[in-house]
Amino acid sequence: MSSTLILILCGTALGVERFPPPDFESGYGLPQTTVPPARESVYEYADVAVLLAALSLSSYLVIRKRSRRAIFALMLFSLFYFGFWRKGCVCPIGAGQNIVLSVFDNGYAVPFVVVLVFLLPLVFTLFFGRTFCAAVCPLGAIQDLVVLKPITVPLWLESPLRLLAYLYLGAAVLLAATGSSFIICRYDPFVSFFRLSGNLNVVIIGACLLVTGVFVGRPYCRFLCPYGVILRQLSRVSKWRVTITPDDCINCRLCEDSCPFGAIRESTADWPRRDYNKSKTRLAILIILLPVLTLSGALATRAASGWLSRAHPTVRLADRIYLEESGKVADTTDASLAFRGSGRQIDELYTDASNIQSKIGLGSLILGVFIGLLIGLKLIKHSIRWHRVDYEAERASCLACGRCFDYCPREQIRLKKMEEGAKDSE
């Protein structure tokens, strides 16, 4: 708890506002504000090279070497390099927003480096599973460090919580596509720690996630990360993947509690006949209800689109100006003052805001369809009996951290540790 407080205040204390300039009466002119030059592009490509190397090494360590220690060491390096050194930017999680915006806005060009940063982890996931999450992502690394006393999140809680990441992804795509906001970056919960400065609310969110992470492994990765949603789907079809056992599962159950992220699934039992029949009926009803859920989702998000559109700075500004003009607020904000000093007409601002609201309204419909469909499919998923004969790391959920390796006696045999241990005990 104390660490949380420390982290909160660490961020806020450094995020203090700058002191206003003095009122010079002597005619002294304040020097012009200078902007530091942009980072050389060669360094950006160096970052991509480091990312590529880290992904390659992570994949090797996870799939071939099967060494938790080595994965942990690489994770620390990534935390330092991509987190504290590169200040958490540019990261694959947020890069998707740039790409979405470039698709919908002809005037926005996305740098090639950003495209590479976004795509490389996806390509690696397609071949090796979530090795990016394992040891390359700094957001995952900082959470992984604080996993001390993990508890198992029951399925009934985990299942709806996972929907949050899909919601977050949908909202992020919608807001990026409409040029409203890059919410993934804005609400990146850990970037404040990497930069030792940041918005108080975000610092608090980050600190809460870290405290939660002591007991619930990597909560952001599992329940919120929008990039994780994409990685989950790609990991399902990856060519190679993490396996708990290097060869055959002997159903010893030693690994069943080894994963702090709840990714290990036990073998399944047959359902009772009565439940099986009921589940068939339920499944049929849910499939019929799927279009209804989809439509309901669309209507719900459309109704809430006004609120969602406030993420766009123009809409927010128009709302603010409206409040000021109608006397509902007495003060002004920096943004409203800047607008009033710009010479732009308020009617023009209102029209712009209205157009943006219309766009977001349309996007909200699509988002609603996505959410409705998602919830329907989730319900259908829990109505289907899945067949599993082994204890295995679920393809989508497994973060490839390698914690489970050492728990498998077959792995111990592989490493001949079991034999050596037996000799020692004699």
Added chain:
Amino acid sequence: MKTVNDDNSVDVRRASWSYQAALRSAVVGGVFSVIVLVLLVVNYLQIKVLDPLRAERLEMMKVKFIGESTSTELLSEIRQLDLDIRRDRIRRQVFSRRGGYLLLGGLAVFVIGLKWTATLRKRLPMPGAVGDKQARQVRAAAMARWSVTAGLGLFAVAALIIALAPQVDLVEDVAPSYPTEEEVNKNWAGFRGPGGAGISAYTNIPVKWDGKTGEGIIWKTKVPLRGHNSPVVWEGRVFVSGAKKGKRRVYCFDVLTGGLLWTGDVTGTVTSSSGAVDVMEDTGYAAPTVATDGRRVYAIFANGDVGCFDFDGKSIWSKSLGVPDSTYGYASSLAMYQNLLLIQYDQGMEEDAKSRMIAMDGFSGQVVWEVKRPVAGSWTSPVVAKVGGQYQLITCSDPWVIGYNPTTGAQLWQAECGGADVAPSPIYAGGLVFAVSPYEHIVAVRPDGQGNVTDTHVAWSAEDGIPDICSPVSNGRLVFLLHTAGTLTCYQCADGRMLWEKDLDTSFNASPSLVGNRIYLLSTKGVMFIAEVGAEYTEIARCELGEKTQASPAFADGRIYIRAGKNLYCIGKAD
């Protein structure tokens, strides 16, 4: 045989040097982090609580200094406090940054220690009984379905709550932020009314009154502070300003009763220079007429302080433009264009390059645009006129008459008019801009050119009956010039031919006004000359107010408002 899970084995590991080192590292890291945290909290509170208090005190001292600008003791106290605040602020920022790094280091030691300790305490798993796997999995799936359904419900409720919140259609439901053209035209929103033309929108204006007997006087009310500015009328309110050295006020009166609704003090800002302005007696500290956009009223004074009040008298903002370098005292009235407050801030000599035109956002006082003017100081007021479907801001000074785009401040055209100490404001009528160079000439300029149009767009100029203070007035067919000495001269707009001249044998400072085909001329003695004007001057009436007047009158529906002496008069028939 011992296994790695034996209690004894765990105890042995706990007693090992590595476990102890890890544990102690964690403790040391934790304690260190807490100490740094406490120091950072104290530092943070100082930034957030103590510094604002001192900053507030500093601001109060600065405000106090406005009234005691000669107090060197107060000045040095302000400087010292300002320095202290800055020094402490920078010190605390440095402290925060260093503390942040120390905290990070302490936390790193704390977390590594804990991880290490946890690793050494780790027990290998000992799975329990399997139980009824079948029932467990069926139950888990059922609970998951219910929880997802509950999530769906929460989502629906949240969407419903958001949807029920009141929403405003910014395009359909919101009133415009500035008055319509129709509203502006039916009110008297600034110096000489709509477009600064001096033309009444109403023809039911009284032609008979007597200030001595009270005949035709609806009310007469005292204006506490002196000022030569004209009344401004917007629906139920009449505004004037008044000032003396160190005191600047805006007054709002009720049109029905003449009662003072409110008084607004323009206190200025910390950079304003109240009390340090010398003006001529005839100009005074409040010569510029106020302006309104129907939502707020704006006033400017001789020291360059600008104030804005809402219609209930609440001060919205105030600015200080700096004391103008004006020989007789600043006198240019304010003008409005949509949401923009337009200030003609002419001063000094042409070569001083001090003159500028400023457009401020009415709501906030933010400067929207500001342009330098290549002119000397003047006492004219800017006018906003619709020229060929587009609005132009027209100014007259020494030596240029200039047309601007009022939205951007971009200069459209300029014509050389010459002259010095220019006081008559320009007007636009009959497709021409009429500008006066005192004692010299009047020029008629076609305002549809670009750049310097002196050689190309000056339709005509004339030299008879040229006024020195009063602005011209025109019905688009005839243009009338009123000299301070009492000569009224009539020219034909189209070709500049002088039609007639009338000597009224008295002096005038107020500019002439037109009501239909009647001209209203208010002399300095408070006598209003009312005449039919056309091919000749036909006097209808002379109405005496009984007090000396300087300011031009304001016209409303069936009423005239005149500021005379220390009083404000409302003339007409009581409702």
